[in-house]
Amino acid sequence: MKEKDQELDKDGSNKGPGHLELTSFDITVEILTRLPVKSLMKFQYVSKTWCSIIRSKNFINSLVSTPSPLFLISLMTNEKAEKYLFLLTSLQEKDEESTSLVANLDMTLASNNANNFSVRCASVNGFISLSPNGRFVVCNPSTKQVILLPKFETAGTKWGPVYKFLGYDPINDQYKALCKKMFSYPDEDQGHMVLTLGGDKTHTWRQIEGAPQNYLPRSEGICINGFVYYRAWTPDSSRLLVCFDVRLEKLSIIKLKISCWDDSTSALINYKGELAHVVIGGCFLDFWVLIDAKEHKWSNKFHQIYRVWWDSIPVDVPITIHGTNNVGEIIISPKFLLCNLGDFPIIYYDIEKKKVTKVQLKGIACDEDFRRRYGPCLVNISPEHCCNFNLI
Known part of the structure; x- marks a missing residue:
């Protein structure tokens, strides 16, 4: 009888060319952790094993614990009939040669109401x-999950317009939605409602003590x-800061040192893990960092800046402060x-040095057809974005 050709290893085992050694579980997990979220969304359907790995909490x-520093860039169209919100992501690292950032389109949302997205x-x-059509919506651009929260109602009483905020409690790993009732007159009762996402699938609003x-x-x-944190005015026009403790569901007031602000040229930002308030007025930048919330203590730095440094932004073009990057x-x-602005510039100002x-935003932002069709678009950059594969 003719013997079949076999390939023997040094230890005498039979591992011919048709035999594939299985990759270990740990190596599989390591490979999957290096893939982008878009790929993971597809690869979870490869097998039950891969699905169980990708969907596991660990x-x-x-x-989430080792995120790449990302920008989440939103472009909101200004059309009167139907509005669109384009969500793009870009790595924060600047290209030294071309000094540019490339933003990729992740998600597009539409609304037929003038009072739409945040x-x-x-x-x-x-x-x-988000607030499409007046509703409270929570969205994950990485997984494309969109959660429509129930209308605001307590004890059978429907609420009118409300202010909406989203918070995250890192200790209990919980997301909570906060709503603040608009008041019509100074003595009207303060109304606040909170809803926990994820664990309570019924998504029930509950009323909490006011500020x-x-x-x-x-x-x-x-x-x-x-x-x-968010800025606020009292009925007598005093300016203050509201702080909501997401875990304890308590509200407190912090006094602001700043005498005035303009919504387009000032912002609350995360500066190296601390709350900061930045105001740009003319050629000056006022920079405040919250040191002690209980004692209402702030530190201040005052800078003179020249618009000539920003020669890529015309003086008559309004600007926005978005926060800080990873450094x-x-x-x-x-x-x-704008349709006629040319390349879209992003300015980084190092407060210490x-x-x-200056860098240029590439991708959709420099596409002439996109600008002609949807421009002008309101631009906002969220510099602390991360790819999160959680479903809530």
């Missing part, structure tokens, strides 16, 4: 909150280390993506 936490789409651990005094929110919220540079850009760096 795997998801590993992706003015700023701040990323909260990878999630954002120590009446106020009207005047900015979008920013979430830092389990606290949501603490303040991010400034034109407020709108007093140094200005």
